[in-house]
Amino acid sequence: MAVQRALGLHHTLVTAIADLVDNSVDAGARNVLIRFLSTGHATVGLRVIDNGAGVDDVSIDAAMRYGTERVRRDNEHGHFGVGLKAASLSQADEVTVYSSAKGHTAVARRLSVAGRGDVPLVESLPTVAAESTLAAAHPRFPFETGTVVEWRGLRTFPMTSDHTEQSVWLETAIKDAQAWLGLVFHRLIERGLALTIDVYDTATLRAGAPRTVRAIDPFGYQRSGASGYPRDVTVDVGSGSTVALHVWPARSSLPAYTLDGASGRSAQGFFVYRNDRLLQSGGWLGVVRPRPEWALARVAVDLDDALARHMTINPEKARVTVDATLSSALRRVLTPDYLADAATAAKAARRVQRRPITVVEPGAGLPDAVADEFADSFTFTDTADPVDIGWRVLSVDRFFEVDLEARTLWLNARFRRQLGGTSRSNDDVPLLRTLTYLLAQEMFDSVRHSSRQTEQIEAWQHVLIAAMRAQEENGR
Structure with a gap:
């Protein structure tokens, strides 16, 4: 049982919800509603409501038991047969399933645990409970058959009594769910799957306005960033398997490129699909190391039987790993020409982009993605050498030091741990x-400081040290 309870421990809220949506899709649902349940300002539960085929009493018993095996169709999105249980118990102490199938009496089962180490217990609820819950669902779409999965006793929802924190958390959770589900199910949404999210007030028995989950296609550009792409290439694993090489247009601000609201660089690499459901959103799977100049390179991989034999899907269906055979085959797919074309597209856009702000170039001490964003966003002055950023123990009244001779901006190492730094990283x-660099960089564009610059630095020091002390007080 310890192994069964461990399944899904790495679920986040959005990956757990996606696992329930998988079940809805497998049941033939065309509409799925994710509903947050609120009481006052507190979020107390969550429901996933679909208008799929529903289940009868035999099927629901099998779905709620561990160790039950059944034959799965090749086109199903469920992969391990424990998704409902693992996803639900990763977030809540109690999951109840209400369902109605054509020609069958409505059914309800509850799976609950009193603590993380307890054995999950299954109980059957009266038919009247199933019928009343389904009748009161009102999901705003046809609901003659279907299923309601409800979570209660949620461990991952905020326990704070602060109304503002509750509201901020809920709004963030909804936006995160829109972004993740829109990405993971973008192909299905484009083919007609309707996903919505709302908030239901358990006191007034009314739901707020629905939010639509829109498709976010990681290959949804209008024109390729390089000629000759996208390009299908064969993966040599003893079959006719292919992958599609893409080069995004540079400087895109589309949500389909800036998947996490960042620059898009974190999403270079492989996008792996199984039955049009996204399993891996970027990353090179250990085949090559990521590089900033490859930010426009994305490879679409649709799993067939041959590729699936060399790939392992994690229980949360949010990441895959590949074996040595497939890793070598994918490395051959990533030809120097392809990666060079992606890098060339990025460099060409940088040359023609208008960058009116000039700064001193940063050297060592920033992550590659940040350093590359500097190059994209600014013009570097040609009158000053690059400046490194590092830690050094300074006096207690100094937050930083501008070292013109060493061409280094030193941060006071006395505050490193308090500020979240670690001695194991050179770019923490x-x-x-x-x-701090943006504040002080202009001080390095000279051989000595003027009296005004010296006064500026001193003023900054006083304010930053005061802020540091205020942070220390707040942390006590």
Whole structure:
């Protein structure tokens, strides 16, 4: 039982919801509603409602038991047969399934645990409970048959009594769910699957306005960033398997490129699909190491039987790993020409982009993605050499030091741990490094400081040290 309870421990809220949506899709649902349940300002539960085929009493018993095996269709999105249980118990202490199938009496089962180490217990609820819950669902779409999965006793929802924090958390959770589900199911949404999210007030028995989950296609550009792409190439694993090489257009601000709201660089690499459901959103799977100049390179991989034999899907269906055979085959697919074309597209856009702001070039001490964004966003002055960023123990009244001779911006190592830094990293706390560098970089565009610059530096020191002390007080 310990192994069964361990399944799904790495689920996040959005990956757990996606696992339930998989079940809805497998049941033939064309509409799925994710409904947050609120009481006052507190979010107390979650429901996933679909208008699929529903299940009868035999099928629901099998779905709620561990160790039950059944034959799965090749086109199903469920992969391990434990998705409902693992996803639900990763988030909540109690999951109840209400379902109605054509020609069958409505059924309801509840799976619950009192603690993380307890054996999950299954109980059957009266037919009247199933009928009343389904009748009161009102999901705003045809609901003659279908299923309601409800989570209660949620461990991953905020326990704070602060109304503002509750509201901020809920709004963030909804936006995260829209982004993740829109990405993972984008092909199915484009083919007609309707996903919506709303908030239901358990006191007034009314639901708020529905939010639509829109498709976010990671290959949804209008014109390729390089000629000759996308290009289908064969993966040599003893079959006719192919993958599609893509080069995004440079400087795109489309949500389909900036998947996490960042620059898009974190999403270079492989996008792996199984039955049009996204399993891996970027990353090179250990085949090659990511590089900033490959930010426009994305490879679409649709799993067939041959590729699936060399790939392992993690229980949360949010990541895959490949064996040595497939890794070698994919490395041959990533030809120098392809990666060079992606890099050339990025460099060409940088040359023609208008960058009116000039700064001193940062050297070592920033993550590659941040350093590359500097190159994209600014013109580097040609009158000053690059400046490194590092830690050094300074006096207690100094937050930073501008070292013109060493061409280094030193941050006070006395505050490193308090600011979230670690001695094991040369580019830790990148936000602090970047902000301090933007503040002080112009001080390196000279051989000596003027009296006004010296006064500026001293003023900054006083304010930053005061902020540091205020942070220490707040942390006590």
